[in-house]
Amino acid sequence: MIVCVAVVGHQNNPLYIQSFTDADDSLKLRHIVHCSLDVVDERVNNPKKSGPTLNETFLGLLYPTENYKVYGYLTNTKVKFILVTTDLDVKDADVKNFFRRFHAAYVDAISNPFHEPGKKITSKTFAERVSTIVKSFGLSSTG
Amino acid sequence: MGWEVSESCVDSLLTEMVSMYCNRLYANKPELAASRIDAIGYQVGHQLSERYTMERPRFTDHLDAIKFICKDFWSELFKKQIDNLKTNHRGTFVLQDNRFRWVSRMSLDPSENGDLSQENAEAAENKAAQEPNMHLHFSCGVIKGALHNLGIACAVSADPSHLPACSFVVRIKP
Numbered sequence: 388m389i390v391c392v393a394v395v396g397h398q399n400n401p402l403y404i405q406s407f408t409d410a411d412d413s414l415k416l417r418h419i420v421h422c423s424l425d426v427v428d429e430r431v432n433n434p435k436k437s438g439p440t441l442n443e444t445f446l447g448l449l450y451p452t453e454n455y456k457v458y459g460y461l462t463n464t465k466v467k468f469i470l471v472t473t474d475l476d477v478k479d480a481d482v483k484n485f486f487r488r489f490h491a492a493y494v495d496a497i498s499n500p501f502h503e504p505g506k507k508i509t510s511k512t513f514a515e516r517v518s519t520i521v522k523s524f525g526l527s528s529t530g
Numbered sequence: 531m532g533w534e535v536s537e538s539c540v541d542s543l544l545t546e547m548v549s550m551y552c553n554r555l556y557a558n559k560p561e562l563a564a565s566r567i568d569a570i571g572y573q574v575g576h577q578l579s580e581r582y583t584m585e586r587p588r589f590t591d592h593l594d595a596i597k598f599i600c601k602d603f604w605s606e607l608f609k610k611q612i613d614n615l616k617t618n619h620r621g622t623f624v625l626q627d628n629r630f631r632w633v634s635r636m637s638l639d640p641s642e643n644g645d646l647s648q649e650n651a652e653a654a655e656n657k658a659a660q661e662p663n664m665h666l667h668f669s670c671g672v673i674k675g676a677l678h679n680l681g682i683a684c685a686v687s688a689d690p691s692h693l694p695a696c697s698f699v700v701r702i703k704p
Binding site for chain 1: 573576581679680
């Protein structure tokens, strides 16, 4: 199941971070998200020849830690989405689907004229949409 | 999923915005009005580029991003592409639209206001020439905001000498 999603801006400033487990883990999850930013930068700047093409938005599995898998997604506007999950067998297609819906929710949230670019996303609608997407991700991968 | 807005609403909104900034808020300071209108366009362009680059793979270089502006971005906004793109291969691009939609319905005839003496006619002509310029500040802001969001710092200016054809000059900052 998904434990944490995060949106990080192009200057590596956090725009939205939400964890879906008990509060004890939240510091560790923030640390994981922070470390994964380095991996994203490395993937973008040093493309492996055998890896996915340079232009893909979905970066795939960034790195596995002891309990978690971390997936990354980089938009055209250099905004990064990070997904931390404890599922052991997650299909890439499911994660791509998740990121696509998450991207749509993000675009709607920042099209709000009262949202200031670069500041945190405070929209409740966005938070609700994200929890809906997270819940349905859990269902589709176990179902 | 998409919502539709009638084009006349967009035209009315832009006209009212320019009129409010030029005639009420910054009545005697056209440079301030221009920079405010540019800033509004900047935020709009910033948000629109986020939406229109959603499904696309990432751009490899500046030319790709400019081509995106000319083709996809312009089609989403104006249902047509840029008619002509020129570059000097050193960071300057000229985007030419032969019939720019937002000024295509504006009257460009300066002698509209009844009987005028000679000085008034010149002042009216200057004022009438300013109106499309102010609209163009908004469009320049939109282009600038979109490019900044794609990571390209640039300055955008518009050349209104042959309305309704309009050229936008994009200078990429090194």
